[in-house]
Amino acid sequence: MENVNKVEHESQNSLLNYFAILENASQCSATPLPSQIGETQEEEEDSSSESEEEMFKSRTHTVVLESAGDWGAHRFKDQPFATRKKEVRIRNYGDLRLTKEEQQGVLSQRMIACCVSNLERVPELNCYAYCKLALEGKGLTDITSIKKYHFIQYLNLSFNKLTTLQPLGDLPFLQYLYVNHNELEDLLDFKAPFYLTHVNFSYNQVKKMRDLKDFWSLVHLDLSFNEIEAIEGLESLKFLSYLDLSHNHIKVVENISNLRLQTLIIRANMIEQIEEGEGVGFPTLVYIRTINLTYNKIDSLRYFEACYNLETLIVAANKIASLMNIYYLRKLNSLRSLDIRENPVCCVAHCFSLCYRTLPHLHELNGDEVSLKKRVLSRFTQDIDYTLRARLDRMELLLLEHINPPVIGAHVVPCDFPPPPIIVVAGPLGSRKKDVVFKFVSRNRKAVLGVSHTTRPQNAEEIEGRHYYFVEDSKFDDLLKHGEFITVSDSYGFRYAISFRELRKSTTENKVLIFYSDLSAALMLKLMGLCPRIVLALPVSEEIHLQWIKQTYIYKFINRNLVLIKNCPTCVKEVAHYVSSEDSAVSSSTINSNGTASASGTPALSQDCLRSVSGEMGEGFICMAGHDDCFTMGDRNSSLNKHYFEDVSEKREVVHRTSEVSQCKTCCITYTDASTETAPYCDECIQCDTSNKLAAASARRDTNKSVAFCNSSASLTDHHHHHHHHEQPIEDPEHKSVSDSFLLQDKTSSGSTHLNHPPILSVLSKAQVHVDEDDTEKQETVYMTATETFEMLQQEHLKIFLDDVMENRTQMLELHMENTGLFRDVIFTNDVEDSLRRLKALLKCTVEHHLSSSVPFEIEKDRNFKEVIARKLKRINLMDNKYSCIP
Numbered sequence: 001m002e003n004v005n006k007v008e009h010e011s012q013n014s015l016l017n018y019f020a021i022l023e024n025a026s027q028c029s030a031t032p033l034p035s036q037i038g039e040t041q042e043e044e045e046d047s048s049s050e051s052e053e054e055m056f057k058s059r060t061h062t063v064v065l066e067s068a069g070d071w072g073a074h075r076f077k078d079q080p081f082a083t084r085k086k087e088v089r090i091r092n093y094g095d096l097r098l099t100k101e102e103q104q105g106v107l108s109q110r111m112i113a114c115c116v117s118n119l120e121r122v123p124e125l126n127c128y129a130y131c132k133l134a135l136e137g138k139g140l141t142d143i144t145s146i147k148k149y150h151f152i153q154y155l156n157l158s159f160n161k162l163t164t165l166q167p168l169g170d171l172p173f174l175q176y177l178y179v180n181h182n183e184l185e186d187l188l189d190f191k192a193p194f195y196l197t198h199v200n201f202s203y204n205q206v207k208k209m210r211d212l213k214d215f216w217s218l219v220h221l222d223l224s225f226n227e228i229e230a231i232e233g234l235e236s237l238k239f240l241s242y243l244d245l246s247h248n249h250i251k252v253v254e255n256i257s258n259l260r261l262q263t264l265i266i267r268a269n270m271i272e273q274i275e276e277g278e279g280v281g282f283p284t285l286v287y288i289r290t291i292n293l294t295y296n297k298i299d300s301l302r303y304f305e306a307c308y309n310l311e312t313l314i315v316a317a318n319k320i321a322s323l324m325n326i327y328y329l330r331k332l333n334s335l336r337s338l339d340i341r342e343n344p345v346c347c348v349a350h351c352f353s354l355c356y357r358t359l360p361h362l363h364e365l366n367g368d369e370v371s372l373k374k375r376v377l378s379r380f381t382q383d384i385d386y387t388l389r390a391r392l393d394r395m396e397l398l399l400l401e402h403i404n405p406p407v408i409g410a411h412v413v414p415c416d417f418p419p420p421p422i423i424v425v426a427g428p429l430g431s432r433k434k435d436v437v438f439k440f441v442s443r444n445r446k447a448v449l450g451v452s453h454t455t456r457p458q459n460a461e462e463i464e465g466r467h468y469y470f471v472e473d474s475k476f477d478d479l480l481k482h483g484e485f486i487t488v489s490d491s492y493g494f495r496y497a498i499s500f501r502e503l504r505k506s507t508t509e510n511k512v513l514i515f516y517s518d519l520s521a522a523l524m525l526k527l528m529g530l531c532p533r534i535v536l537a538l539p540v541s542e543e544i545h546l547q548w549i550k551q552t553y554i555y556k557f558i559n560r561n562l563v564l565i566k567n568c569p570t571c572v573k574e575v576a577h578y579v580s581s582e583d584s585a586v587s588s589s590t591i592n593s594n595g596t597a598s599a600s601g602t603p604a605l606s607q608d609c610l611r612s613v614s615g616e617m618g619e620g621f622i623c624m625a626g627h628d629d630c631f632t633m634g635d636r637n638s639s640l641n642k643h644y645f646e647d648v649s650e651k652r653e654v655v656h657r658t659s660e661v662s663q664c665k666t667c668c669i670t671y672t673d674a675s676t677e678t679a680p681y682c683d684e685c686i687q688c689d690t691s692n693k694l695a696a697a698s699a700r701r702d703t704n705k706s707v708a709f710c711n712s713s714a715s716l717t718d719h720h721h722h723h724h725h726h727e728q729p730i731e732d733p734e735h736k737s738v739s740d741s742f743l744l745q746d747k748t749s750s751g752s753t754h755l756n757h758p759p760i761l762s763v764l765s766k767a768q769v770h771v772d773e774d775d776t777e778k779q780e781t782v783y784m785t786a787t788e789t790f791e792m793l794q795q796e797h798l799k800i801f802l803d804d805v806m807e808n809r810t811q812m813l814e815l816h817m818e819n820t821g822l823f824r825d826v827i828f829t830n831d832v833e834d835s836l837r838r839l840k841a842l843l844k845c846t847v848e849h850h851l852s853s854s855v856p857f858e859i860e861k862d863r864n865f866k867e868v869i870a871r872k873l874k875r876i877n878l879m880d881n882k883y884s885c886i887p
């Protein structure tokens, strides 16, 4: 007991009581090791055993000596102060019976004695001292007694109840400080040690960061799980390389410029904004390798655009929505890992393939390895649909605009005249944009019409050189080969192009060029750097649009399906048979190529017939039997044909059924008056306004010995909206904007549209009906047969066509909704006056803008010109060329 008191007394008085005393360190011989400081109660209990002093001497001295290290040697270890060797203690903390005071959180020397380790030699004093003190989870509230442990370098006070760290001001050698999970409100509120490098201050209650200039030596600072609202006070921490501010209330990333940070973690805050500008923000963190901003509200990756050394970027669960953001990372050649999970951008189609393509150095995307296979596949994105293609184009345009100031670059087609001001009125087929544009040009002197080239045939009302330049396919190819065209695109089976020559129009006349085209041409102009102002033109509703298209294109469907019938028993029989069955579309009884009747399945013409029509006969004919000059499509003696000749009753029946029927030459309605010659029009049509107009078209068809089919227009209109044909006068019986090949292409293969009768369709739609004039009975059979069949086919074809146009319309509108600024304006062509007004406003703004910015184009002053030309010349060894000495 006396001994203990003496020790306590000495330990309080001597400043060196924390030294480990060695027997040969004579100047400190009176001072015990901290671990020697015994415990009173235990002492009493253990009084029978050997004295503590003896125990210490016998058990530990040599071991302690052996494990003593050099002062500060740990600094160079990966895990400083990691205790690998078994620590030698006289008392373990668990063996202590805590006094009341100790239980209330007051740190006592004997507690310290149980928790110190890492004995090291203090150079100046030629004695030994413990450098590590681990007091985690001891419920401490008062650590005043720590003051005496002057040489502590590593201090762990985590999981206690501390509210202040004042006593640590007396530990000048403190280097590692762990005070996480306490109740501290003040950040580092003690006199700064010489060289504090690591601080874990997480899970405390810090609201405000104070100026840490005295703690200049900090390298690693963890302030996560506090209540910090703003980043501040870090300016002087020039050695800070790790900063964790996760789970605080920070809104703006600021005041971190020019630090030597390598890792910055600010997870789960409320960050919406990151400081940017000259000399501030992320680009000034030239050593940064890892940034983690998971669970925040940032919506752009532009902040990281210039973090060239960045290796890992984690921005999961933010608000990054646009694919454009991926491009901001394209120059980060060190970026190996990117995590953009739980951002809206991940739902955008092709986001990942864009990452693979744009970020060639990426090894890991959203936690998954980026394999070579993924990269290769990303280059072959097949079947990109129209909307998506347009979106990608749009994105590319934006990107190009963003990264390329308007100078000569690889993507710009060389022109030796300044880019003209252009307005493109783009719209889906049949939107009557042409009408609006023509009216507009006639009323505005400042606008000049741009005329496109096309391979489509000229319509009756069209003028060469005004509506289009109508050229043959071969001529079009020729012009294309000679590089005359700036845009080329396909539309419904024909090709359209805008020529360079057309562009010059505006420069010579000093006017704004106005084109009408589809969207692809407009986008192409944009891509070429011509900056056209694109206007979307369409009728206000789908109903109107459908009505217009039907009015314009219905004859296309009527005229197209004319079939020449000549002396072929097989075909007539089959067609007749096909239509005479009750539900021909689904379960008609058909005759197969082997001549036997099949009771169900898809109706089909015989293989012979198909082959003849589509191949051998060239144009394609369906022939009737009974004449010597019959085209032999099948062998007349074949079982099929024999079957036909034998089965007269069936033939009669068909003839009989149709012989009472006649049809109006105008509206094609079938009526039961046999005298078609004398009365070519039905009663209705005779009075009808449109009859005269239509008579011409009808006559034209008749001269071809063709057949117009019964009730076609009426049934076609019924297809969508049950209007009577008279409500929709057929406007242009020969509108040619849609090619036959487009209409006839087998859309079933694309999977989008399904036809019920593909075989018949492919036969009949290629053929022409010609009637053997002598054989009226057969003639009528065929009329009727073909009439009904075609009606069905027309409906299907029309449906496909209408669906296609409507889809195109929807896509354009979607594009408009999703890409603000793609279209300068939208005009509804059914309101012509309003459309004209809007175009006029745009014209005015275009003229003004062009006047203000029309600096004469001096190619040689272009800042990239010299470099580009020089590089090209160098490649072809022509450095002596005159361009090489451009000033």
Ligand SMILES: Nc1ncnc2c1ncn2[C@@H]1O[C@H](COP(=O)(O)OP(=O)(O)OP(=O)(O)O)[C@@H](O)[C@H]1O
Binding pocket: 427, 428, 429, 430, 431, 432, 433, 434, 435, 452, 453, 489, 490, 491, 496, 497, 498, 516, 517, 518, 519, 521, 737
């Ligand atoms: N220069 C061009 N480049 C690409 N496509 C074009 C061009 N000019 C016209 N087109 C497209 O070709 C298709 C046929 O045009 P056309 O003028 O023959 O008929 P339309 O669309 O019915 O006319 P409107 O819209 O005036 O009713 C349209 O889809 C149109 O957008």
